[in-house]
Amino acid sequence: xxxxxxxxxxxxxxxxxxxxxxxxxxxxxxxxxxxxxxxxxxxxxxxxxxxxxxxxxxxxxxxxxxxxxxxxxxxxxxxxxxxxxxxxxxxxxxxxxxxxxxxxxxxxxxxxxxxxxxxxxxxxxxxxxxxxxxxxxxxxxxxxxxxxxxxxxxxxxxxxxxxxxxxxxxxxxxxxxxxxxxxxxxxxxxxxxxxxxxxxxxxxxxxxxxxxxxxxxxxxxxxxxxxxxxxxxxxxxxxxxxxxxxxxxxxxxxxxxxxxxxxxxxxxxxxxxxxxxxxxxxxxxxxxxxxxxxxxxxxxxxx
Amino acid sequence: xxxxxxxxxxxxxxxxxxxxxxxxxxxxxxxxxxxxxxxxxxxxxxxxxxxxxxxxxxxxxxxxxxxxxxxxxxxxxxxxxxxxxxxxxxxxxxxxxxxxxxxxxxxxxxxxxxxxxxxxxxxxxxxxxxxxxxxxxxxxxxxxxxxxxxxxxxxxxxxxxxxxxxxxxxxxxxxxxxxxxxxxxxxxxxxxxxxxxxxxxxxxxxxxxxxxxxxxxxxxxxxxxxxxxxxxxxxxxxxxxxxxxxxxxxxxxxxxxxxxxxxxxxxxxxxxxxxxxxxxxxxxxxxxxxxxxxxxxxxxxxxxxxxxxxxxxxxxxxxxxxxxxxxxxxxxxxxxxxxxxxxxxxxxxxxxxxxxxxxxxxxxxxxxxxxxxxxxxxxxxxxxxxxxxxxxxxxxxxxxxxxxxxxxxxxxxxxxxxxxxxxxxxxxxxxxxxxxxxxxxxxxxxxxxxxxxxxxxxxxxxxxxxxxxxxxxxxxxxxxxxxxxxxxxxxxxxxxxxxxxxxxxxxxx
Numbered sequence: 001x002x003x004x005x006x007x008x009x010x011x012x013x014x015x016x017x018x019x020x021x022x023x024x025x026x027x028x029x030x031x032x033x034x035x036x037x038x039x040x041x042x043x044x045x046x047x048x049x050x051x052x053x054x055x056x057x058x059x060x061x062x063x064x065x066x067x068x069x070x071x072x073x074x075x076x077x078x079x080x081x082x083x084x085x086x087x088x089x090x091x092x093x094x095x096x097x098x099x100x101x102x103x104x105x106x107x108x109x110x111x112x113x114x115x116x117x118x119x120x121x122x123x124x125x126x127x128x129x130x131x132x133x134x135x136x137x138x139x140x141x142x143x144x145x146x147x148x149x150x151x152x153x154x155x156x157x158x159x160x161x162x163x164x165x166x167x168x169x170x171x172x173x174x175x176x177x178x179x180x181x182x183x184x185x186x187x188x189x190x191x192x193x194x195x196x197x198x199x200x201x202x203x204x205x206x207x208x209x210x211x212x213x214x215x216x217x218x219x220x221x222x223x224x225x226x227x228x229x230x231x232x233x234x235x236x237x238x239x240x241x242x243x244x245x246x247x248x249x250x251x252x253x254x255x256x257x258x259x260x261x262x263x264x265x266x267x268x269x270x271x272x273x274x275x276x277x278x279x280x281x282x283x284x285x286x287x288x289x290x291x292x293x294x295x296x297x298x299x300x301x302x303x
Numbered sequence: 304x305x306x307x308x309x310x311x312x313x314x315x316x317x318x319x320x321x322x323x324x325x326x327x328x329x330x331x332x333x334x335x336x337x338x339x340x341x342x343x344x345x346x347x348x349x350x351x352x353x354x355x356x357x358x359x360x361x362x363x364x365x366x367x368x369x370x371x372x373x374x375x376x377x378x379x380x381x382x383x384x385x386x387x388x389x390x391x392x393x394x395x396x397x398x399x400x401x402x403x404x405x406x407x408x409x410x411x412x413x414x415x416x417x418x419x420x421x422x423x424x425x426x427x428x429x430x431x432x433x434x435x436x437x438x439x440x441x442x443x444x445x446x447x448x449x450x451x452x453x454x455x456x457x458x459x460x461x462x463x464x465x466x467x468x469x470x471x472x473x474x475x476x477x478x479x480x481x482x483x484x485x486x487x488x489x490x491x492x493x494x495x496x497x498x499x500x501x502x503x504x505x506x507x508x509x510x511x512x513x514x515x516x517x518x519x520x521x522x523x524x525x526x527x528x529x530x531x532x533x534x535x536x537x538x539x540x541x542x543x544x545x546x547x548x549x550x551x552x553x554x555x556x557x558x559x560x561x562x563x564x565x566x567x568x569x570x571x572x573x574x575x576x577x578x579x580x581x582x583x584x585x586x587x588x589x590x591x592x593x594x595x596x597x598x599x600x601x602x603x604x605x606x607x608x609x610x611x612x613x614x615x616x617x618x619x620x621x622x623x624x625x626x627x628x629x630x631x632x633x634x635x636x637x638x639x640x641x642x643x644x645x646x647x648x649x650x651x652x653x654x655x656x657x658x659x660x661x662x663x664x665x666x667x668x669x670x671x672x673x674x675x676x677x678x679x680x681x682x683x684x685x686x687x688x689x690x691x692x693x694x695x696x697x698x699x700x701x702x703x704x705x706x707x708x709x710x711x712x713x714x715x716x717x718x719x720x721x722x723x724x725x726x727x728x729x730x731x732x733x734x735x736x737x738x739x740x741x742x743x744x745x746x747x748x749x750x751x752x753x754x755x756x757x758x759x760x761x762x763x764x765x766x767x768x769x770x771x772x773x774x775x776x777x778x779x780x781x782x783x784x785x786x787x788x789x790x791x792x793x794x795x796x797x798x799x800x801x802x803x804x805x806x807x808x809x810x811x812x
Contacts, residue, residue, distance in 0.1 A: 179390075295614075
């Protein structure tokens with residue numbers, strides 16, 4: 001029981017972490033990317049569909065990333081170049097992703113795309129030695145590659161955001177665009193880049209969610225993970241490590257809901273709302289704690 | 304050598320001519336002040352010199368060579384650096400990161416070499432004798448320090464011409480003095496400095512030559528030593544102005560106390576006491592000044608008084624009634640008018656019409672709102688009356704506040720608060736960033752209002768404003784009252800000491 005809760009925690013955290021890490025850059029660049037959900041769904045859909053049609057993993061990865069970049073470019077073009085409202089554009093992209101997948105499913109006359117004879121176990125990596133440690137071994141060994149990648153990315157994204165020129169510029173653009181312009185930083189370039197990093201993160205998250213873990217796609221299988229990621233980004237104020245910790249918290253909530261529902265009998269469905277309830281409670285608590293010592297009326301933290 | 308020369312420089316925005324054939328010369332190693340009222344076209348001129356705007360006509364010569372500045376990068380390459388009125392700094396980054404922004408030093412090809420950067424900035428700070436710690440975050444340092452960071456940012460880029468846009472607008476008196484010393488030092492080290500300002504005292508103290516601009520035209524070019532404040536003011540405004548309106552009202556010392564703060568305290572986000580056990584009272588017909596170096600709790604005190612912040616201890620009473628921690632709307636209903644510290648953040652809504660702004664805060668009163676519906680006609684007549692009575696210069700009666708200059712926008716607030724006829728007025732920085740003509744008008748309104756037997760609490764970082772208008776002044780330092788003075792028979796020296804928190808032991812305490 002404990003073993004499977006811990007294993008599932010890692011398992012469910014991975015896609016949210018990837019989404020969060022990508023979204024952090026957009027958040028720091030002051031372009032709120034609420035299309036994370038759609039981009040993730042698109043990643044899940046394109047990866048399974050391509051593999052279903054070609055059976056070639058390399059083509060699948062390339063096409064999935066390409067399609068994510070298209071979403072990223074569309075979002076950036078409308079939101080940054082044309083200065084549209086990013087919320088509306090993001091919502092539209094979320095719906096487009098859902099609609100395209102739905103349309104193709106109807107054409108295929110099927111409720112989902114299932115890849116036949118897909119060996120899921122072959123994708124799992126068993127780490128020698130660590131595998132044999134009790135509890136922990138079972139928890140961290142035996143995941144597919146993108147899951148491991150997601151945890152490594154927390155560290156890499158931290159370096160990228162705080163130790164490189166690129167990261168500094170992204171934060172400068174988000175915090176004081178005029179300052180960035182006054183010293184000749186091309187602000188649009190950094191905003192585009194921040195959104196595209198988010199798109200890649202979401203594509204990986206989608207691929208992990210559908211192809212790598214299940215070998216199947218059903219529409220709306222992302223189940224609002226993109227929005228949970230946005231909540232995690234907010235709670236962690238866009239800092240990669242802190243936000244990722246919130247992502248893991250939500251992963252744990254989902255793992256609990258999955259594992260506990262076994263005992264719930266008829267009420268099992270109710271347990272599905274645990275991650276969403278946790279999200280609401282965490283968001284309110286984070287906001288309450290931030291505002292509690294403030295005597296000033298109507299004061300906004302971080303704005 | 305002429306460092307900068309403009310020949311018939313003109314900038315038009317549509318039909319509006321912001322700069323009309325401006326010709327001026329800035330010589331090597333001089334401090335040039337460019338003065339003019341708000342909206343006279345000073346900033347447009349500077350933005351052309353810094354490559355932010357392209358001239359419609361005319362030439363710019365740098366070191367006697369014609370240049371075509373297309374962007375700030377071009378300007379910097381030509382040795383021109385600009386320190387903007389609103390700093391171009393990133394609050395969450397450190398001092399050294401801000402100075403080297405855009406010119407980072409790298410190691411291993413992609414990572415930033417922080418050690419070398421800090422050493423470089425340390426060197427720069429020492430070279431120009433500035434007081435700064437390169438490791439501090441911008442959000443933690445004072446406004447004066449931020450300005451020094453901004454200047455260093457330019458110096459690091461090897462500019463020899465520095466343009467400063469209203470550099471003293473946000474500084475405390477002490478910081479102004481420090482800035483002047485720094486600028487004079489820079490001049491000695493071979494830099495040429497152009498300062499845009501409308502504070503004439505600073506012009507006289509700082510500059511070698513002055514150019515006066517009015518309505519986009521050069522009105523006069525002269526050596527500072529050949530002119531005086533009065534003459535400059537007259538040129539700027541186009542008529543004689545009284546530079547200091549003084550208070551000749553006599554206050555009855557036995558007059559009724561209408562407002563009383565009793566041991567009030569409050570804390571900031573970090574739990575630090577920013578207003579600490581303050582007690583004071585205000586009498587009818589009196590102007591009570593609250594002086595102090597900015598950032599010593601005045602903002603928080605005003606926020607408490609105007610209902611934007613809650614107290615942790617203490618009570619406030621008005622006409623004997625306890626009004627502690629009530630909301631701004633109720634405060635206005637009790638008969639207290641509020642001129643807030645930041646007119647665009649708390650006093651006006653820039654994107655809304657003049658009429659809407661002139662009833663803001665009073666919009667649920669019966670004269671403009673019946674059964675929840677705003678009475679447009681009543682609002683418009685109120686607006687017209689306010690504009691007439693307070694001499695507010697507006698282009699379009701139905702336009703928005705965003706189209707008004709700072710002085711006229713401030714007059715909208717003054718007219719709104721005074722026409723509601725309150726018993727007391729809280730006036731916080733009523734003339735900050737306001738042109739000389741409007742300062743004179745606002746001061747007169749405040750005095751006239753007090754003369755009618757109403758009370759005024761005046762909070763300002765302009766010491767001269769406090770000293771000339773108030774009947775009684777309390778001085779704040781670190782959230783505490785450090786002393787109370789009679790402005791008519793106190794010298795500035797004593798006030799300065801109190802502002803720094805040094806006070807002689809009172810005998811009766």
